[in-house]
Amino acid sequence: MPPPRGREGRDHRDHHWTPSEEEAPEKWDWNCPETRRLLEDAFFRDENYIRQGSEECQKFWTFFERLQRFQTLKTSKKEEKDPGSPKHHIPALADLPRTYDPRYRINLSILGPDTRGSRGPSSRLPPERISEFRRALLHYLDFGQKQAFGRLAKLQRERAALPIAQYGNRILQTLKEHQVVVVVAGDTGCGKSTQVPQYLLAAGFSHVACTQPRRIACISLAKRVGFESLSQYGSQVGYQIRFESTRSAATKIVFLTVGLLLRQIQREPSLPQYEVLIVDEVHERHLHNDFLLGVLRRLLPKRPDLKVILMSATINISLFSSYFGNAPVVQVPGRLFPITVVYQPQEAEPTTSKSEKLDPRPFLRVLEAIDNKYPPEERGDLLVFLSGMAEISIVLEAAQTYANHTQRWVVLPLHSALSVADQDKVFDVAPSGVRKCILSTNIAETSVTIDGIRFVVDSGKVKEMSYDPQAKLQRLQEFWISQASAEQRKGRAGRTGPGVCFRLYAESDYDSFAPYPVPEIRRVALDALVLQMKSMGVGDPRTFPFIEPPPPASLETAILYLRDQGALDSSEALTPIGSLLAQLPVDVVIGKMLILGSMFNLAEPVLTIAAALSVQSPFTRSAQNSLECAAARRPLESDQGDPFTLFNVFNAWVQVKSERSRNSRKWCRRRGVEEHRLYEMANLRRQFKELLEDHGLLAGVQAVTPGDSYSRLQQRRERRALHQLKRQHEESGGRRRKVLRLQEEPADFSSDEEHAGPAPRGAEDSVDIQDVKFKLRHNLEQLQAAASSAQDLTRDQLAMLKLVLGRGLYPQLAVPDAFNSGRKDSDQVFHTQAKQGAVLHPTCVFASNPEVLHAQEQEAAGPTGSRDDKDKMSSKHQLLTFVSLLETNKPYLVNCVRIPALQSLLLFSRSLDTNGDCSRLVADGWLELQLADSESAVQLLAASLRLRAHWESALDQQLSYQARRRQLEEEEEMTAVVSRKEVAALSRELLQFMTSKVPYSLRRLTGLEAQNLYVGPQTITAAPSLPGLFGSSTLSPHPTKGGYTVTDFLTYNCLTSDTDLYSDCLRTFWTCPHCGLHMPLTPLERIAHENTCPEAPQDLAPGTEEATPKPLQKASTLQRPYHCEACQKDFMFTPTELLRHRRQHV
Amino acid sequence: MASEAECCPLGVFKCQLCSVTAPYSYVGQKPPNTQAVVLLEESYVMKDPFTSGTDRFLVLGSRCSLCSRLVCVGPECSLFYSRRFCLPCVQDNISAFPREIQQDVEKRKGPKRPSSQPCP
Structure with a gap:
């Protein structure tokens, strides 16, 4: 016997069934599963309006039960016969049924199974039960029609009322x-x-x-x-x-x-x-x-x-x-209810604690005032606008204490770094008698609209990212808001009824606010915009008719930056790499990484890393203090740097997904990872991949479909099931609003374990719709293959990956402070070129083990072992390359990778200056490298020149190849210009170069040193007549630094020095290891010889030789043909070169 | 596909009393894609916009069997009692209807009389 379902049913149930009991010996029970199944078999077939087992079917039975109860009420009430109305003279009215029956009011009819013969399953049911059922079904359909039409009409009424x-x-x-x-x-x-x-x-x-x-x-x-x-x-x-x-x-x-x-x-x-x-x-x-x-x-x-x-x-x-x-x-006009504005300027109260920390008391006073003035039955929630996350957590803590005490508030934070689930909580409802207090950043000003807000507290402050183009630094600063924002915030209180806005500042403050917020174009870096403008061909960004022009300085910085990055050439036209970068919807540096990565056959890992660096950090804030989370995360951490940790997290997650898909949510939660960000990464990664494929930088991989028809069928079936799940989810309307609990229990990670087992079937939440979408969108097998191949990245691949990252991120470099090894973990200090004293972000892997950055072990016990720390000789100095520099209360380096200092600087620096014997190098005018051995210094330098030229030309070929390929699309497969062999040779050489062990010291130049770095233009110089040195014979004096320009980045012998004035003239006896030549040579002459020695092994990559004659052909306008009588040769000489040459023969 | 073509609107239904409007895709007694249900009047029908199933239909309205006005099925505009009657006609001939209907119409008139004026 099923329990009675509702009030009305209780008394009449038995009474109603009496007649049936007389007819049928057994008690008729509509709830009997067998009966229901028979009816469903008959009426709810595939071709019917309602189908067996569907949600609709369940709804019908609920409706049926309710109808039964309702009808028993009715029938018991009135049995009197209708007197019947007189026959009408209008024919349409004449034949109306005399006796009223609700069924006449229904404009539909059901074709039942009995029209198709009585042999169906329904034949086992009594006919009067069938018709009773049929009538109920009719009412159900009619009810559905009324409901749907009601919705339609209401919709139109509401629209008309706007x-x-x-x-x-x-x-x-x-x-x-x-x-x-x-x-x-x-x-x-x-x-x-x-x-x-x-x-x-x-x-x-x-x-x-x-x-x-x-x-x-x-x-x-x-x-x-x-x-x-x-x-x-x-x-x-x-x-x-x-x-x-x-x-x-x-x-x-x-x-x-x-x-x-x-x-x-x-x-x-x-x-x-x-x-x-x-x-x-x-x-x-x-x-x-x-x-x-x-x-x-x-x-x-x-x-x-x-x-x-x-x-x-x-x-x-x-x-x-x-x-x-x-x-x-x-x-x-808008539709806002009247809003009362209350100005509550904060008196200069005796500051409780230290200094700048926000005082939560004014906010608590508002909570109190609301409690005192408005009875709890009057609903209406509170929205508090605070400037940032730190402020939110301060007020959150205080308000929580107050809420625990009064039991009349549920306090919820709202900012963009929250997990999606936590953000969604603000849409839930508070229990009756309790108000929501939402502590929000300006996200609730425009992006998020919460209904039911009656009170607004406006702190009047906002934290905005501003950009410092000089330091390439983003700064999060607190500002007063604009009047427009203040009005917007106020308006949030009057959406559902009259409201109150408490402004925690004076009316005079309001009057002094700027009328409008500063447009974004005036406060952000314009690199991406300029790049886009260039690629859209809208002309010079300086003359573009913006509605309000950006500051000229910020345009210039952006153009310069893009030129430095190689995206624009000297005439500010888009380079091939620039036009490609313009199409990648990412930071220029990350775009560069993608291009470089695909060149070195590292596309798969680079795709993942680039995607990871383009989304918000997946690590949740709340988990930062959890030891459990930290422990669970540790195996994924990479001591190479944060991008590699993200790389590991993503790969491990993909593995989890492909193994036991349903647990990925839990896997993430245990590690304090916001899964949503990983989904974003997957999406972004796929987009990057498609872009690279579109541009011919990555061979498009045909979707691998399993060969046999069985597994194909299987796959298709799986996809269909996924599609259905997605549809079901969409129909159920996604997330429903829940009622909040008064006291939110802290997130408990261990409690998940108990529910772990098999996911409860049928429960709505068991379908992870994100997971379903993910599987529909991505080829999990491909992803998994990429992820598992990532797990066995070789050391070489890893080193190449770091090189690619380093070159992409250059010049975002930081040097560890010389005294870091003596400091506490948390006090490690770093310097960038423009910013001194940057620190590691607390989430950074090096923040917890900075030892890996210290260059303390000196394997070659250098002669300088006793010297001061900052001049320490080591072959293992490292730099940090970082994705961004973010200044909040301190300047933080975000997403760091450690890279070997000397080699990286030699390969990436835009400006390299040397002294006479090349033992002293200054990179980009701020980092000084002092090499112990000038011979190996010159060797390294020469090797780096070679590698850079080769790398550059390979990249150019690759890019011009793809540009050409797009022009001639009919040519299906032009042989890839940069052959695999060439790339492999280049990577081999690069790796060899990276592992070279040369002891050196590394330090940041002081401001004064940086100013007096160069000897300056020289009137008389002893020209080094070294054909073959650095692969080029023509060295011209540098106009400002002094010394000689070797390439566009390398200037030889331009550094002032008191020790090595004559070093380049000092010759010592030396034997060439290749040809056995034995004679006194300066270090430079030695290298020059080695570079041209005919006996030297030709381990140079192809392309270098071709590049060598080029500088000769590149005739400067000043060059004239010259035939030298003395050496019987023809040259192209500028006047100065001519003089220099003649002097040789004197 | 086929179902997509069938739910293409034939025109826009507009109630002559309350001006509610909606595109209809079928007029008749056998709504498309449904075998088991027939309509007892010539109705203007659209695919139910609130569900995804293609066989779900929504009856918008039909002509009053007395005055032939096109009216929606909304309770403020018409009622069905064996056939469709617009409310003005019902009121004019109230005595022809059984008492249940009379009471019902009385109730509808009672508390609120929703605008029979066309919405702007």
């Missing part, structure tokens, strides 16, 4: 009259983002693009607009973001990110695929949005049929309107 609904026609009309631009200025909540696209759709436009500054908004708007325009499951409305697209040929409105639209313009500058372009949120003044506006302004005259709608909050409207030739403005 403030913008009154303006729909006016917007369309203005758009018709003004071919160019309409600015829709609407306040929060007026519905512009969702409605304007629909008005266009209704007006018959079918190629509409709507840009959004944020990916997340693209998805949610496409969902909402699809739902409202009743094509939630159709394809009219779609979105397109970096890794995902729901766009198809039938799509009429697409929501896409600004960056993506710019890329589309890059491909097709006239944007032929759209009729109307909506640019939303222009007031936010994002870098890309500002640039897009400029591009559009130029495009519009060329596309008179293209309509553009700008949408903005009512901020600085005239700026946009006048930028587009006084475009008409349609102003739409």
Whole structure:
């Protein structure tokens, strides 16, 4: 006997069943599984409206039970016969059924199994039960119809009630009259983002693009607009973001990110695929949005049929309107409830503790005030705007204590570094009588909208990243917000009802705020923008008609930087590497890494590392203090550097996924890893791979399909199952809001173990939708193959990988402070060229074991062993190369890799200066290397010159090959220009070079030393007449440094020195190991001889020889042909060279 | 595919009383892609926009059997009792309907009279 289900059913149940009991000897039970199965067999077949075993089927039975209870109530109440109305004279009314029956009110009918004969399974059921069931089914369908239509009608009512609904026609009309631009200025909540696209759709436009500054908004708007325009499951409305697209040929409105639209313009500058372009949120003044506006302004005259709608909050409207030739403005009021503003300036209170730390007391006072003034039954949550994460955790701690005491608050942090699950908590509901207190960064100002906020506390502060182009340093600084932001924050309190905004500053402060936030273009690095502008061919960035131009200095810095990186040439035109970099949606340095990596057949690991460095750190903050997490993570740490740790984490995760997929979530949690970031990495990695393949830098791998038909079938079946899971998830509406618990228990990592076993079937949460999407999107086998091959990277491969990273990241280098070995782990200090005293980020692998950076072991007990630490001779000095330098309270090096100092500097430095015997080298004007042995110094230097030339030419060939390949696409497979053999030879030499063991000292020059580094231009110089030295015979004096220019980066003998004035003249007897020549030579002459010695083994890579004659052919304009009588040879000489040559014969 | 073609809208249904509008993809008594259900009136039908199944349909409305006005199935505009009647016609002929319907119509009129004016 099943338990009674509800109140109404209890009394009448037995009574109702009496008649049936008379007929049937056994008690009729609708709940009997067998009965239900028979009915389902008969009515819920595959061709029926409801299918057996579906969710709908369950819903039906729930409905059925409720209907049964309802009907028993009714039937017991009234049995009186309807008197019947008189026959009507209108025929349509005349034959209405006299006796009322609810079934006459249903406009559908079910074709049942009995129409197809009575042999079905239903024949075993009594006919009156069948008709009872049939009637219930009818009611169920009718109920479903009513419900769905009700939703549709409600949707339309709500749309009609939006403030913008009154303006729909006016917007369309203005758009018709003004071919160019309409600015829709609407306040929060007026519905512009969702409605304007629909008005266009209704007006018959079918190629509409709507840009959004944020990916997340693209998805949610496409969902909402699809739902409202009743094509939630159709394809009219779609979105397109970096890794995902729901766009198809039938799509009429697409929501896409600004960056993506710019890329589309890059491909097709006239944007032929759209009729109307909506640019939303222009007031936010994002870098890309500002640039897009400029591009559009130029495009519009060329596309008179293209309509553009700008949408903005009512901020600085005239700026946009006048930028587009006084475009008409349609102003739409927002829908905000009245908000009371309370100014609560913080008195200069006696600061409790040390200095700058935030005082949480003013915030607590607001909590108290709310508790005192508003009864807990009156709902309404609190949103607190704080400047940053540190401030959030301070207030969180204090508010938590208060909440524990009063039991009236649930305190939740909200910032971008939180895990996605934790971020989602802010959308959950507090239990009754309890309010949410959300402590947020400015993320809740625009990006995240939380309903039910009634109170807002505005600290008036924001932390923003600013960029210091001189130091190449990002700085996170606290600023006062703008009036516009203050209004935006306030507005968050009035979305669902009247609200209160507490401003923790004075009204006079507010008046002195800047009216608008500083546009992004004025405060960030413009490298990527300039690169994109160059590749789109929009002309000189300096003269581009930006809506508000960026600071000229920051443009210049960006151009210079790109030139330094080799992306632009000296005339500021895009180089082949530059045009490739422009297409990679990543930092220039990471793009370079990808290109270099693919050249050295290291594409797979480099793809992973590049992806890892392009997403936020996957390590969660909360896990930082957990010993368990740290211990679980330790085996994945690499003492080579953070990128390698990330590399290991990703690979291990892929392994976990391919072995026992369901546990990857738990695996991540135990290690304090945010799995979402790993999914992002996988997506990014795939995109990089496709880009490299598209550009011919990576051979496209055919998807390996298993040969036999059985496994193919198996695979197809698996994919179908995954697709179904995804669909089910989408239909169930994703995440539901939960009720928060008053006291959040701390994340408990061990408790997961108990639930580990087999995942509970049927439970909704057991389907990890991210996992499903991941498996649909990626070829797990391929990923796994890459991951497992990564586990046995050879030492050589690892060294090459570091070289590639180092060259990509150059010049982001830091040198360990000379006294680090005597300092505590946490006090390790590093210096970059522009910034002294940088420290390691606490998550950095070297922060916990800095010993690996110390050069203390001196294997060759050098003669200088007793000297001061900073002049220590070692062959193992190391530098850190890092991805970014971030200054918060201290300058932090983020994502470091250790690399051998001397070799790296020789290979990467843009400027290398030497003394006479090359034993003293200065790299880029700030790092001094003192080599113990000048002979090996010169050798190394010569080798590095050779390798650099070779590397450069291989890279150029590779890039020009891919550029040519794109021009002549019909030529299917041009033989790869850079042959494998050549690359292998180059890598071998590079590796050999990297392992060379030469003791040297390393130090950062002081400012004074750096200033007085060079001898300066010399009037009389003893020209080294050394044909063959450094592979070139023509050395010209350096105009400013003095000494001689050997290559564009190497200047010989330009360093001032008091010790080695004559060293280059000192000859000692020497025997050539190859040809046996024995004579007194200077160190340079020795090298010159060795380089040209005919007996020397030809271990040089091919290409070097070809490169040698080149400098001779490259005639400078000053060179003239000269026939020397003395040596009977022809030369190309500049006048000075001529003189120098003649002097030889004197 | 086939189902995709079939749910292409034939036109836009608009209720002559409340102006609710929606694209319809079928008019008749046998909604496409469904075998087991028939409609008892000539109805304007669209694919149910709130579910993914292609066989799910939604009846938007039909013509009043008395005045032939095109009305939606919403309770403020029409009712079905063996055939479709728009509410104005029901009220004009209220006596022809059984008491249950009369009470029901009375109830609908009672508390709130939703706008029979077309929405903007």
